Amino acid sequence: MKHERYDMLATQSIRKLIFKLSTPAIIGLLVQAFYNLVDTIFVGRGLGDDSALGIAGISIAFPIQMLMMAIAMGIGIGGASVISRTLGMGDSDKAERTLANMVTLVIISSVVFTVLGLLFIDPLLRLFGASESVLPFAKEYTKYILMGTIFFTFSAAMSNAIRAEGHAKFAMAVMLVSSVVNIVLDPIFIFEFNMGIMGAAVATVISQMIGAVMIIHYYRGSINMVAFKPEYMALDPVLSQEIVSIGMSEFIFNSVESLVFILLNQSLLVYGGDMAIAVFGIIIKVFMIFLMPIIGIKHGILPIFGFNYGANDFGRVREAVSLSNYIAFGMCVISVLIIFLIPEQIFRVFSSDAELLAMGVPAIKISFLMMPFIGSQIVATALLQSMGKSKQALVVTLSRQVFFLPPLVLVLPLFMGVTGIWLSFPVSDFLGFVVAVVLMKKEVNKLGVTKIKAIDA
Template identity: 80%
Template sequence: MINERYEMLASEDIKKLIFKMSSPAIVGLLVQAFYNLVDTIFVGRGLGADSALGIAGISVAFPVQMLMMGIAMGVGIGGASIISRSLGMNDHHKAERTLGNMVTLVVISSIIFTILGLVFIDPILKVFGASESILPFAREYTKYILMGTIFFAFSAALSNTIRAEGHAKYAMFIMLFSSIVNIILDPLFIFEFNMGIMGAAVATVISQVIGCVMVVHYYSSNISMLSFKPQYMMPDLALSYETLSIGMSEFIFNSVESLVFILLNQSLLVYGGDMAIAVFGIIIKVFMLTLMPIIGIKHGIQPIIGFNYGASNFERVRETVSISNYIVFGMCTLSVIAVFLIPEQIFRVFSSDAGLIDMGVPAIKISFLMMPFIGSQVVAMALLQSLGKSKGSLMITLSRQIFFLPPLVFILPLFMGLTGIWVSFPISDFLGFVVAVILMKKEVNKLVVPTTQE
């Protein structure tokens, strides 16, 4: 089995390999994004007259979830990059040490995050844009989500290492099964048990616990190429630094997303009120659903790039990057077409509130204008992270999220009002694309295929 995975990563046709490695991740991530949508849909439908406030409450809580994702993906992608390259170099010892060290990093960071989040929950939510009317809904949802941080972070982080071994289908099954559980429990808790927005949060946490248990089963069985050894859980400062430096761009990406939410939600309150925050919450959920297939491609190509880079098969790395860029461009373009064809129907799925729909239709069209250019940014980050180039991937993150989007969100509404906030997204998406392409080409040009000596 292990030799088969080595052979697959080293020599299988790249198009087939990308499909084989990415499709399980895409399916799992789509289902995961769908259950996030389901949370919002059931809350919107279950709160009646308060549907807009419930949706706004989940929207305000979303940055907290982004920070949780940042912890998981910062450790997960950094560790997976090391594991992929270590396996490519036949260094099982380092791969197993990395796995144990990742568990320690996830547990410590999750406990700290949960304690701080629960202690300062109200101030945090107010900073993220919760008005007095939104705060009770946001608080009720967020406090339970925080309690599940360690389960979510553990399963999300180690799913990356499962994919790094070339076992993408098992990682997909974890996401698929836990997400289906969430989708089943949502209406049960919200409607049958009359738990409202709290029911959506509790259902989410239970599904995360199940995902965590499935990851533990994977590493305690004979399925994995690696053995989980408790002695490797002792903190290794050098390995922790390497893991976090590679995954730092992913952590910063999610952290900066949360900080940008502060500016966005505060601006939305000023220029559009609670209704604008609810609209933005729906747009973000739809955006995440359309982005998940692109993230799935990223998850699929990272072990291919990392393994072949470690094995000095540079031509396969170049081919993987090239084919992936074409794939993600096509996928992003299809999502834009869908948004432009049925924008009103998209909003009606969440709520029948006429004001919400009227504000939301033009907003989502503007926000998605430059979606086709987002795909290459994701591929560029996958390449740089897989090669261990943390500074380059960090630059891609900072360019859109710090250098471009916040100034636009601050300046454009002064002249265009609420529309200026929506316009900020496509402009920053395109500028971020320019930066990503420059950095990606620079690294690809360095991958010179060694000539055979006669």
């Protein structure tokens, strides 16, 4: 089985390989995004007159979840890049040492994050935009989410390592099982046990624990291509630096996302109040549903890029870049069409509040205008990360989130009110696309076609 997965990454047709590795990731990520969506739906439906405050509370907590994701993806993407390239070079020992160091990094960072988060939870939530009316809902949800940090980061980070060795279906199974458990437990805890917003958080943590157990089972079995060896868990300074360096763009991307959420929530509170924060909470959950297929493509192409780049088969890398860009663009176009066809129906799933609908429908249309240009940014980041080009990947990441979006959020509302905040998203999407295409094209042009291997159609 190990030899088959090696041959698959080296010789199978790129089109077939993208489909095979991306589809499980897309399914798993969609289900995962759906259970985050379900949290918001059940809270909106379960809190009656306080539905908008509950949705706003979850939105306020989202930056903390983004920081958790930053840890997981920084370690996961960085480690996966090293593993896929070392497998391409035939260095299984370094792949095993990388895996063990990833586990150690996850444990240390998760414990530190949980302790600091719980110690400073009130000032953090106020910083993230919680008004006095929203703070109790945000705190009740966030404190339980923080307790589950280690389970979430372990599952998310190590799923990337599993994908790096070509076993995308198991990584999908982890997301599917944990997501289904969360979806089943949500209504039980929220309605049957009358736990309200706390029930949504507890259900999420339990589902993350199950995902972590599945990962442990995978590495205790015999189906893995990279073995977990506890004796390699002592941090190797050079190797851990390589993992962190490559994953830094992903870490900063998600960390900056969290900081941008602080700016957005504070701006929304000023220009639109708690209702605007609730609208934004719904928009971001819907956006994540449509973004997950593109992230799934990224998970699928990372091992293809990394393995074939490590094996010096640049022709396959170039082909994978071209195909993945077309696929990502098509998916993004479909997302925009859906948003413009049924915006009101989407909002009614969460709440029938008239004020929420009046503000939300035009807001979601404006926010999604330039969605088709996001796909190339994600493909560019995947390519640069898999090649070990951490600085260039970081530039792509920061262009939209740091260079463009925050200034727009600060300036446009001065002239257009809350509409200016919604308009900041499509403008920054397009500008980020320009930067990504320039850097991606530059690196692709450097790849000389050294050999074309036999294609397994």
